[in-house]
Amino acid sequence: MVTVMAATAAERAVLEEEFRWLLHDEVHAVLKQLQDILKEASLRFTLTGSGTEGPAKQENFILGSCGTDQVKGVLTLQGALSQADVNLKMPRNNQLLHFAFREDKQWKLQQIQDARNHVSQAIYLLTSRDESYQFKTGAEVLKLMDAVMLQLTRARNRLTTPATLTLPEIAASGLTRMFAPALPSDLLVNVYINLNKLCLTVYQLHALQPNSTKNFRPAGGAVLHSPGAMFEWGSQRLEVSHVHKVECVIPWLNDALVYFTVSLQLCQQLKDKISVFSSYWSYRPF
Amino acid sequence: MRTSLQAVALWGQKAPPHSITAIMITDDQRTIVTGSQEGQLCLWNLSHELKISAKELLFGHSASVTCLARARDFSKQPYIVSAAENGEMCVWNVTSGQCVEKATLPYRHTAICYYHCSFRMTGEGWLLCCGEYQDVLIIDAKTLAVVHSFRSSQFPDWINCMCIVHSMRIQEDSLLVVSVAGELKVWDLSSSINSIQEKRDVYEKESKFLESLNCQTIRFCTYTERLLLVVFSKCWKVYDYCDFSLLLTEVSRNGQFFAGGEMIAAHRILIWTEDGHSYIYQLLNRWAQMGAVYKTFSGLSKSLYPVDGRVLKESIYPHLLCSTSVQENKSRPFVMGYMNERKEPFYKVLFSGEVSGRITLWHIPDVPVSKFDGSPREIPVTTTWTLQDNFDKHDTVSQSIIDYFSGLKDGAGTAVVTSSEYIPSLDKLICGCEDGTIIITQALNAAKARLLEGGSLVKDSLSHKVLKGHHQSVTSLLYPHGLSSKLDQSWMLSGDLDSCVILWDIFTEEILHKFFLEAGAVTSLLMSPEKFKLRGEQIICCVCSDHSVALLHLEGKSCLLHARKHFFPVRMIKWHPVENFLIVGCADDSVYIWEIETGTLERHETGERARIILNCCDDSQLVKSVLPIASETLKHKSIEQRSSSPYQLGPLPCPSLQVESSCK
Numbered sequence: 001m002v003t004v005m006a007a008t009a010a011e012r013a014v015l016e017e018e019f020r021w022l023l024h025d026e027v028h029a030v031l032k033q034l035q036d037i038l039k040e041a042s043l044r045f046t047l048t049g050s051g052t053e054g055p056a057k058q059e060n061f062i063l064g065s066c067g068t069d070q071v072k073g074v075l076t077l078q079g080a081l082s083q084a085d086v087n088l089k090m091p092r093n094n095q096l097l098h099f100a101f102r103e104d105k106q107w108k109l110q111q112i113q114d115a116r117n118h119v120s121q122a123i124y125l126l127t128s129r130d131e132s133y134q135f136k137t138g139a140e141v142l143k144l145m146d147a148v149m150l151q152l153t154r155a156r157n158r159l160t161t162p163a164t165l166t167l168p169e170i171a172a173s174g175l176t177r178m179f180a181p182a183l184p185s186d187l188l189v190n191v192y193i194n195l196n197k198l199c200l201t202v203y204q205l206h207a208l209q210p211n212s213t214k215n216f217r218p219a220g221g222a223v224l225h226s227p228g229a230m231f232e233w234g235s236q237r238l239e240v241s242h243v244h245k246v247e248c249v250i251p252w253l254n255d256a257l258v259y260f261t262v263s264l265q266l267c268q269q270l271k272d273k274i275s276v277f278s279s280y281w282s283y284r285p286f
Numbered sequence: 287m288r289t290s291l292q293a294v295a296l297w298g299q300k301a302p303p304h305s306i307t308a309i310m311i312t313d314d315q316r317t318i319v320t321g322s323q324e325g326q327l328c329l330w331n332l333s334h335e336l337k338i339s340a341k342e343l344l345f346g347h348s349a350s351v352t353c354l355a356r357a358r359d360f361s362k363q364p365y366i367v368s369a370a371e372n373g374e375m376c377v378w379n380v381t382s383g384q385c386v387e388k389a390t391l392p393y394r395h396t397a398i399c400y401y402h403c404s405f406r407m408t409g410e411g412w413l414l415c416c417g418e419y420q421d422v423l424i425i426d427a428k429t430l431a432v433v434h435s436f437r438s439s440q441f442p443d444w445i446n447c448m449c450i451v452h453s454m455r456i457q458e459d460s461l462l463v464v465s466v467a468g469e470l471k472v473w474d475l476s477s478s479i480n481s482i483q484e485k486r487d488v489y490e491k492e493s494k495f496l497e498s499l500n501c502q503t504i505r506f507c508t509y510t511e512r513l514l515l516v517v518f519s520k521c522w523k524v525y526d527y528c529d530f531s532l533l534l535t536e537v538s539r540n541g542q543f544f545a546g547g548e549m550i551a552a553h554r555i556l557i558w559t560e561d562g563h564s565y566i567y568q569l570l571n572r573w574a575q576m577g578a579v580y581k582t583f584s585g586l587s588k589s590l591y592p593v594d595g596r597v598l599k600e601s602i603y604p605h606l607l608c609s610t611s612v613q614e615n616k617s618r619p620f621v622m623g624y625m626n627e628r629k630e631p632f633y634k635v636l637f638s639g640e641v642s643g644r645i646t647l648w649h650i651p652d653v654p655v656s657k658f659d660g661s662p663r664e665i666p667v668t669t670t671w672t673l674q675d676n677f678d679k680h681d682t683v684s685q686s687i688i689d690y691f692s693g694l695k696d697g698a699g700t701a702v703v704t705s706s707e708y709i710p711s712l713d714k715l716i717c718g719c720e721d722g723t724i725i726i727t728q729a730l731n732a733a734k735a736r737l738l739e740g741g742s743l744v745k746d747s748l749s750h751k752v753l754k755g756h757h758q759s760v761t762s763l764l765y766p767h768g769l770s771s772k773l774d775q776s777w778m779l780s781g782d783l784d785s786c787v788i789l790w791d792i793f794t795e796e797i798l799h800k801f802f803l804e805a806g807a808v809t810s811l812l813m814s815p816e817k818f819k820l821r822g823e824q825i826i827c828c829v830c831s832d833h834s835v836a837l838l839h840l841e842g843k844s845c846l847l848h849a850r851k852h853f854f855p856v857r858m859i860k861w862h863p864v865e866n867f868l869i870v871g872c873a874d875d876s877v878y879i880w881e882i883e884t885g886t887l888e889r890h891e892t893g894e895r896a897r898i899i900l901n902c903c904d905d906s907q908l909v910k911s912v913l914p915i916a917s918e919t920l921k922h923k924s925i926e927q928r929s930s931s932p933y934q935l936g937p938l939p940c941p942s943l944q945v946e947s948s949c950k
Contacts, residue, residue, distance in 0.1 A: 117444050128543050160893050
């Protein structure tokens with residue numbers, strides 16, 4: 001029965017030699033490559049004045065829609081969102097409204113912070129298994145790759161999956177209190193990251209009359225709400241009349257996403273290489 | 287009145303895997319609780335002589351356990367709480383093994399601390415949680431609902447570690463945390479109770495950057511009420527709690543990564559590493575007078591101005607007293623903890639849990655001393671144990687059902703069953719073995735014979751068939767008639783390690799056809815749903831270990847399509863009958879759409895489009911994976927509510943990504 005498994009003793013010896021090479025040399029080469037890529041990725045996420053690093057570099061992003069020119073925003077990213085300058089042309093009376101963040105406040109984009117922390121975790125997992133560490137089994141390598149891939153998948157998902165918020169949640173978020181002069185009560189603002197883009201949405205609201213014939217149905221959570229969405233805020237019932245959304249690509253986010261994809265593929269390829277050997281000696285603890 | 291369901295589990299000779307990711311000892315030092323990657327918790331009895339024995343395996347989580355903590359004052363209620371990677375939290379009664387509360391929150395916790403101040407708080411107490419989210423959450427210990435949170439006024443970030451400081455002097459509690467950015471933050475705890483209950487914002491009292499990253503543990507010395515131990519992965523530091531001034535830094539040597547530590551007595555520190563080593567240091571004082579020989583005094587007063595006017599500077603330095611002995615061949619990472627018991631029998635215990643499922647205990651002497659020559663003494667392992675040790679202690683009741691039939695004589699070993707299929711309509715059990723044979727036996731009779739009648743049954747009275755055709759271990763089986771009654775009752779399919787798929791007639795024991803896929807092991811055999819027919823027949827789908835998917839037509843004995851372009855393991859298969867598409871969902875959340883007739887890849891989508899495509903049709907089949915992998919469906923801070931958008935089974939949807947400024 002034993003001989004049915006792998007053909008001859010010579011073949012087995014070659015297989016074992018190959019596996020030893022894989023564990024001792026190839027794995028470390030791949031881990032080093034992964035570390036280099038992820039360190040590049042983490043450089044893209046500048047730290048926010050943590051005291052140990054220098055002041056983060058400042059980048060301005062101009063968000064505008066090419067069509068109607070109704071909303072224009074200039075958002076400044078310095079680790080966190082340090083400044084937001086929004087110009088809004090009201091469609092009805094063509095009046096121009098302008099809002100800007102208060103001087104002393106910053107708005108932390110949690111998606112970027114979470115993505116950055118996941119990348120740091122992935123790097124930490126890799127650095128704790130440097131060249132001096134000897135992998136003893138293929139299973140160890142698989143577990144390490146699973147852990148690294150989990151962190152990278154989460155980092156990527158944080159950027160590709162913005163939070164689905166209800167309109168009351170948007171109204172209650174600290175972002176509305178960041179502006180000076182204060183936002184009028186019939187405007188809601190939301191900022192989020194979608195894939196490699198920084199998005200700014202402005203919702204124009206109007207109050208629903210108490211004797212209105214419309215069926216009041218509060219809208220659920222969504223990344224982007226549509227006109228007609230209704231919600232209750234304070235004592236008032238409100239409805240979204242206009243939605244303005246503008247966005248802008250952030251180049252370093254694009255880079256980071258590419259790094260994540262490449263790293264995930266590298267991890268999967270290493271896992272596949274190790275798994276090939278498991279089929280040859282599945283009767284032994286591999 | 288809920289009726290309880292009795293479940294009987296039959297274990298074979300091999301213990302289930304238990305890769306320990308979290309470990310704790312209960313306050314009464316009677317039970318060790320471990321959490322594993324597989325999602326189970328294990329309760330172990332700890333005897334007075336420090337002997338371990340596994341008591342119960344608790345099934346409650348569907349993802350890897352991230353942390354464990356006590357959930358009540360243990361003397362009142364023996365409750366602990368466990369948290370998993372997918373946000374599940376469970377409160378368990380450790381004595382009865384029952385789950386008393388369960389909740390799933392959109393938060394992934396890495397540490398939980400129980401807090402209760404009975405004269406200021408109503409309810410059963412709070413669970414202070416930190417993890418992969420900003421700041422600290424306060425969760426009700428009874429209902430597992432989020433009560434409130436501690437917020438940072440500046441630099442909110444993930445928190446790595448926490449500790450609750452109870453000052454006997456002023457009877458005030460504080461919460462100390464260190465963030466992933468290395469910032470130490472302090473919140474008033476006991477004086478914030480009212481603010482928290484009234485949902486007012488609670489900000490940190492003070493904060494300080496500690497200039498090191500990857501904080502593993504923060505501990506307050508209850509003996510001196512003055513020292514603060516902070517362990518980072520590459521160094522550990524001791525601070526003065528009064529002003530957070532740095533008193534001592536000790537850097538790791540030999541590339542070791544520190545994983546935690548504890549203050550085990552006044553000026554005595556225990557530090558452990560990720561690979562299971564631990565060290566006990568005594569903190570000694572050193573007075574250095576400018577230019578004079580140093581003398582050793584006791585006491586910790588900061589500075590003295592002696593008569594001659596020169597300033598004495600005090601510093602503390604660590605002296606290594608002991609280290610623990612660790613067996614080699616261990617697998618990292620270890621999770622470790624320390625327990626100091628204030629009741630009989632007053633053991634000081636250092637414990638560790640490993641990925642292999644092994645628990646090791648060291649009994650730390652009350653007064654650790656170094657050897658006579660000053661070199662560190664080694665503390666031996668007191669006890670070590672695994673689940674398999676419990677299994678080995680008892681005789682196994684039953685061996686494999688098919689041991690008698692596997693053709694092995696003279697006890698040459700037991701046949702390893704690598705896949706199995708049960709056919710209720712024929713009362714047949716089909717077992718695929720490691721050596722390539724397939725054994726078909728009468729299921730109920732075989733089970734009865736092994737379990738109820740012991741070894742007394744003569745094997746000849748049980749009819750069985752042995753099918754030989756595979757040369758490698760049989761990895762998957764499929765009985766098509768069981769899934770669709772229109773198909774031939776005699777057909778059975780088996781796939782092996784070598785990409786060979788055989789179509790059998792199980793009544794005549796004939797091989798009807800062999801398919802050679804050349805794609806690695808066949809990991810899954812699936813069948814298309816009834817409404818999906820190509821050339822009048824349902825299709826067999828084979829998922830292989832090189833992540834390719836092959837479609838087989840049984841009547842025509844041909845392979846219709848072999849989709850080989852997938853980078854990542856296949857997780858889901860969907861069928862689109864109108865347009866004859868095969869939709870393959872992979873582990874990287876991308877979707878491949880294959881046109882079956884031409885064998886071409888029509889589209890490859892990722893992200894939001896891929897999600898929509900996978901959700902729009904019915905008839906999806908989840909591919910069984912060999913290892914359970916936690917699905918990343920954690921939505922950030924919200925309940926999943928998709929806006930309803932009906933998609934017909936027509937041309938596949940192509941949602942536009944840009945939503946322009948739209949008005950009613």
